[in-house]
Structure formats: C-alpha cells, structure tokens
Amino acid sequence: MGQGIFVITEQREGAFRKVSYEALSEGRRLADSKQSRLTAIILGSGADALAAPLEKYGPDTVLTADDASLAEYTTDAYTTVIAEAVKKQNPELIIIGASIIGKDLSARLAARLDAGLAMDCVAIRIENNEFIFTRPIYGGKILSEVKVEGTPKIVAIRPNVFSIAEAPRSTTSEKLAVSPGPAKTKVVEKKLESAEKIELTEADVIISGGRGTGGKFELIEELAKALNGAVGASRTAVDEGWRPHSDQVGQTGKVVSPILYIACGISGAIQHLAGMSTSKYIVAINKDAEAPIFQKADYGVVGDLFQVLPAIINEVKKLK
Amino acid sequence: MEIVVLVKQVPDTESLIQIAGDGISIKTDDLKWVVNPYDEFAVEEALRIKEAKGGTVTIISMGPAKTVEAIRTALAMGADKGIHISDPAAEGSDSLGIAKLLAAAVKKIPFDLIIAGMRAVDGDNYQVASGVAELLGIPQITQVIKQEISDKKIRCHQVVEGGIAVVEADLPVLFTAQRGLNEPRYASLPGIMKAKKKLLETKTAADLGVDPQVVGTKNRKVKITSLKLPPARKSVTMIKGEDPANLAADLIKKLHEEAKVI
Numbered sequence: 001m002g003q004g005i006f007v008i009t010e011q012r013e014g015a016f017r018k019v020s021y022e023a024l025s026e027g028r029r030l031a032d033s034k035q036s037r038l039t040a041i042i043l044g045s046g047a048d049a050l051a052a053p054l055e056k057y058g059p060d061t062v063l064t065a066d067d068a069s070l071a072e073y074t075t076d077a078y079t080t081v082i083a084e085a086v087k088k089q090n091p092e093l094i095i096i097g098a099s100i101i102g103k104d105l106s107a108r109l110a111a112r113l114d115a116g117l118a119m120d121c122v123a124i125r126i127e128n129n130e131f132i133f134t135r136p137i138y139g140g141k142i143l144s145e146v147k148v149e150g151t152p153k154i155v156a157i158r159p160n161v162f163s164i165a166e167a168p169r170s171t172t173s174e175k176l177a178v179s180p181g182p183a184k185t186k187v188v189e190k191k192l193e194s195a196e197k198i199e200l201t202e203a204d205v206i207i208s209g210g211r212g213t214g215g216k217f218e219l220i221e222e223l224a225k226a227l228n229g230a231v232g233a234s235r236t237a238v239d240e241g242w243r244p245h246s247d248q249v250g251q252t253g254k255v256v257s258p259i260l261y262i263a264c265g266i267s268g269a270i271q272h273l274a275g276m277s278t279s280k281y282i283v284a285i286n287k288d289a290e291a292p293i294f295q296k297a298d299y300g301v302v303g304d305l306f307q308v309l310p311a312i313i314n315e316v317k318k319l320k
Numbered sequence: 321m322e323i324v325v326l327v328k329q330v331p332d333t334e335s336l337i338q339i340a341g342d343g344i345s346i347k348t349d350d351l352k353w354v355v356n357p358y359d360e361f362a363v364e365e366a367l368r369i370k371e372a373k374g375g376t377v378t379i380i381s382m383g384p385a386k387t388v389e390a391i392r393t394a395l396a397m398g399a400d401k402g403i404h405i406s407d408p409a410a411e412g413s414d415s416l417g418i419a420k421l422l423a424a425a426v427k428k429i430p431f432d433l434i435i436a437g438m439r440a441v442d443g444d445n446y447q448v449a450s451g452v453a454e455l456l457g458i459p460q461i462t463q464v465i466k467q468e469i470s471d472k473k474i475r476c477h478q479v480v481e482g483g484i485a486v487v488e489a490d491l492p493v494l495f496t497a498q499r500g501l502n503e504p505r506y507a508s509l510p511g512i513m514k515a516k517k518k519l520l521e522t523k524t525a526a527d528l529g530v531d532p533q534v535v536g537t538k539n540r541k542v543k544i545t546s547l548k549l550p551p552a553r554k555s556v557t558m559i560k561g562e563d564p565a566n567l568a569a570d571l572i573k574k575l576h577e578e579a580k581v582i
Contacts, residue, residue, distance in 0.1 A: 072485075075459070075460055076459060079454075100463055104460070104462045107447040108450045110415075110450075111455060112454055114416070116414070117416075119445050119446050132545065137444050138442055139444065141550075142549065143547070144544055145544070145547075146544050146545060147543045149540070149542075149543060150541060184458075186487065186489070187486070189485070190480075191484040192483035193483050197482065201481075205582075245465070246479065252441060253499065260581045270335075270336065271334060274333075281581050282553075283575070298554065298579070299558075299574060308564045310564075312568040312571065312572060314565075316582065319576060319582065
C-alpha cells in the first residue's frame with residue numbers, strides 16, 4: 001500500500017505547462033483530504049533551478065532529476081527515471097498532465113510499473129477513502145467512472161479542466177539520482193511554432209469554423225486574435241484542406257475544454273460535438289436554424305457568419 | 321521488412337452510444353462497427369512501406385467473433401495475413417491486459433516494425449500501443465505524421481504541443497499513427513475477393529502463453545464502476561433579430577454580463 005502523491009511536471013526551457021499547475025493544485029487538494037504528502041517531480045537539464053515557480057501550489061517536496069540526458073523529453077529516459085523514484089518512495093497516486101508528452105509518458109510508465117492508469121480524466125473524487133476517476137470515453141459521448149486497483153495508481157488529467165489554486169507552504173528540495181541508461185530514441189530536430197500560438201487543448205477561447213466558412217477563415221482568425229483565443233476546425237474544414245490536421249476538433253481530432261467555444265458555420269455532426277461538449281460556454285452561429293449544433297449550444301445566433309462575425313469583432317473591440 | 325499492425329474494431333464515430341442495463345457497459349446491438357480510424361492510417365502506412373521495401377504486413381486484433389470483419393477489411397486493403405486473438409476469458413481486459421495479449425502474439429512472429437493507431441476512438445485510452453512496446457522492450461514513437469526508414473533506422477515526425485519533434489530510433493520500433501500521416505485507400509473489389517483466401521489464424525490466451533490471471537474483466541486494474549451520460553446543457557438561448565449589428569451587440573452583452581466569459 002503506497003503513500004503520498006507524486007505529480008510529474010512538464011516544462012519546456014524552464015516554462016511549465018499550465019497543466020502542471022493544474023495537476024499540482026489537484027494533487028494538493030487530494031493530499032489534504034488523504035492527509036498525505038505531495039511531491040512534485042521536475043525532469044530536465046537544469047531542473048534543479050526550476051523549483052521556485054512550483055512552490056506556491058503547495059508541494060511538500062520538490063524532487064529534481066537534473067541531467068543533460070533529460071534536456072529533451074524521450075519516452076524511455078523519462079520513464080526509467082520516474083519508475084526508479086516511484087519504486088523508492090512507493091506513492092499511492094501519480095498525477096501526470098495528459099498533454100501529448102504526458103499521454104506518451106503515462107502509458108509507458110503504467111506498463112513499466114504494471115500499474116493501472118486512468119487516462120485523460122476530468123474529475124477525481126474520494127469515496128470511502130478510494131479515488132474515483134471520471135474519464136470521458138467515446139470522445140465524450142459517455143463519462144466512465146473508474147477505480148484503479150493496486151498501487152501505484154496513475155492518473156493523467158485532461159488539460160484545462162482542473163482549477164489552479166495557490167497553496168504556498170514550506171517546500172523542501174531533493175535531488176533524484178539519474179541513470180537513464182542508453183538512449184533508445186533521439187530527438188534530432190524540433191520545429192516549433194512561435195510561443196505566441198495558443199495550443200487548442202490549453203486555450204480559454206476557441207473560435208471554430210466548418211463547412212459554412214467555405215474555406216474563408218480570415219474573420220475567424222481575426223475574432224480569435226481579438227479574444228486571445230485559438231482557431232479550431234470541423235472535420236469537413238480539414239478534409240477540404242482549408243485548415244491543418246492539428247486544428248481539427250472532434251472525436252477523431254482534438255478534444256477541447258475551453259471556457260468559450262464559438263462554432264461558426266458548423267452544423268454539429270455527432271463526432272464534432274463529442275470533441276467540444278465539455279466547453280464551459282458554447283456559442284453557435286449558423287444560417288440553418290435547424291442545425292444540431294444549436295441543441296448543444298448555450299447561445300445561438302441564426303445568421304450569415306460573414307455578416308455576424310464582423311459585427312461581433314466590432315463589439316469585442318469596443319469592450320477593450 | 322516484417323511489419324505488424326495492431327488493429328481494433330470500434331463503433332463508427334457517427335454512432336449514438338447508449339448505456340446498457342448493467343450501467344457499466346454500452347448497448348452494442350444497433351451499432352455499426354468499423355476499423356478504428358487511426359488504425360486505418362496505420363494499415364495504410366504499413367502497405368506503403370511494404371510497397372517501397374518489400375516484406376509482409378500482419379494484422380493483429382483482439383476482440384469477439386465480429387472482429388474478423390475488421391481484420392478482413394485490412395486484408396482487403398492489401399495486408400498479407402491476420403491473427404485474431406479471440407478468447408471469451410480474455411474479453412473485457414483493460415489496456416494493460418490487451419497489451420499483454422498483443423505483445424505475446426507479436427513475440428511469436430518476426431517483426432521489424434509495429435504500427436498502431438495513436439488511440440482507439442471508443443475507450444480513448446492511448447495506452448495499448450505503449451504497453452506493447454514496453455512489454456517487447458522496444459522504443460515507441462507516438463503520434464507520428466511522417467516517417468522515413470533507411471538502414472534499419474527510422475526517423476519520425478511526431479506531433480508535440482506547439483509543433484513537431486523529429487525523433488530517430490533503431491528498428492525494431494513501434495510507432496503510432498496520427499491524422500495527417502496519409503490518406504487510407506479503400507479496399508478494392510478484387511482486394512475484397514483476395515482477402516477471403518488470406519491466412520487468418522485464431523489464437524486464445526493459452527495459445528499465446530498468457531497467464532489467465534492477467535486478462536479478462538475480473539483482472540482489470542482499471543475497474544469501471546459506472547457509466548453516465550454527460551450532464552445535459554441548459555437549453556439554448558437564441559439571440560433574436562435580423563440585423564447583424566444588433567445580433568452581435570446582444571450576444572456580446574450576454575457573454576460579457578451574463579456568462580462573464582469575455
């Protein structure tokens with residue numbers, strides 16, 4: 001029977017992903033109700049110097065694995081280092097942000113430790129001293145509640161869902177021994193978009209376009225910029241070649257949970273709805289008053305998006 | 321090049337999913353079953369590699385009797401042979417259990433490369449492929465949109481947040497297919513006819529030497545306690561009117577003052 005909670009953080013050049021703060025905040029909440037300890041783990045080259053920004057989210061201990069071989073994320077090295085730490089400290093629960101890297105890592109780690117993993121969870125609660133994890137399946141058409149048998153239990157949490165809460169306390173630091181072994185994969189190049197581009201899965205606001213745009217996304221991009229949001233697309237818009245695959249929202253694309261999702265010229269195919277139905281507020285703009293998207297929306301506008309969007313952009317600018 | 325593709329049969333993504341009476345499974349009677357869309361990319365990529373470099377493509381899938389349809393579909397696309405892991409005692413396994421079965425099946429045949437979909441669109445677990453790679457002790461490269469193989473080395477373009485990472489590894493490797501890798505072909509009529517004659521073996525957990533204590537519903541580490549429908553949304557507030565300027569003003573007012581989201 002393990003004790004304590006591990007949070008595996010994720011950072012790129014010293015900047016932590018937002019989901020790492022979400023994982024720490026949730027970890028603190030669970031550790032408090034279990035009266036157990038929260039440990040944050042940082043891996044990377046120069047990781048020892050990165051603990052400070054994590055402290056205000058309340059870890060009791062920050063463990064750092066600082067080694068040149070960990071400068072870039074590689075599945076095997078990260079799995080090996082974390083698995084060693086887990087075997088030494090025997091935590092009850094390991095929380096990992098379900099980013100792309102987090103999904104890759106958590107799945108490999110679960111197999112390495114022969115542990116149960118609840119992937120891409122949107123809620124965690126404790127019932128009779130047991131963790132119950134809620135995870136969307138079938139692209140969000142169904143919510144599955146699961147328990148994980150044995151320890152450690154691993155949970156990967158969906159980005160943008162859990163709230164961030166500051167809970168500063170005195171934090172101790174420890175260094176992890178690092179012996180990742182020979183590298184099985186090597187990152188030879190990275191092609192990253194500018195840091196200004198907001199990742200769909202982390203965006204607070206998403207403006208999406210579908211068939212109704214006819215491929216013209218200029219107004220959608222302009223509104224996204226005005227609201228500091230990201231641009232998404234329906235499968236049709238991607239299949240037509242109007243937008244890159246990485247913009248696709250839906251059961252066969254990205255599953256997103258922004259605060260505000262504005263669907264423009266999207267009729268609302270069931271597989272699209274599955275990918276955005278956990279958004280806090282959904283606005284639908286469509287010419288067709290019968291479009292199924294309106295049944296999932298909080299606010300609906302029946303109209304021509306090429307007339308309505310410029311007026312909306314105008315109103316948003318007035319607010320600023 | 322010996323290529324193995326891991327395939328899962330899933331409900332079509334346009335399906336309405338309903339919860340069964342037991343509260344922990346779904347109603348399967350009226351569903352249309354298809355090859356997991358991400359696995360189609362995996363099959364297509366395997367066929368392209370085979371066409372360029374020669375070799376064989378073996379499809380491995382686990383599931384009930386109807387899973388044969390998914391394997392036949394991949395054979396009709398051009399894969400050479402299939403292995404169907406079919407065992408009532410292994411039904412209901414979780415991701416790790418399935419990974420153990422698939423890895424055991426792969427171990428019995430030669431392989432240089434394993435390709436799988438980056439996730440199955442039913443369970444959304446993103447786990448089975450990584451589990452297979454770990455159990456076989458080979459590198460994994462997930463969410464790949466481009467690959468090149470030369471001299472027993474693979475170079476993959478992997479989707480990461482905010483861009484692409486180019487990752488290299490020595491074969492054998494397992495990689496998972498992300499949308500954008502290719503455009504899968506349709507099975508041709510001659511392909512469908514030929515598929516009927518291709519070798520399709522059926523294996524049980526015992527055939528594969530997998531301990532019955534690690535598979536099946538009762539040995540799940542991740543236990544489903546209940547399935548629920550997502551909470552219903554409040555009914556939609558339609559913004560009324562004809563004039564775009566008034567519609568926009570009304571909508572933004574509601575988002576700003578009522579929802580307080582902008």
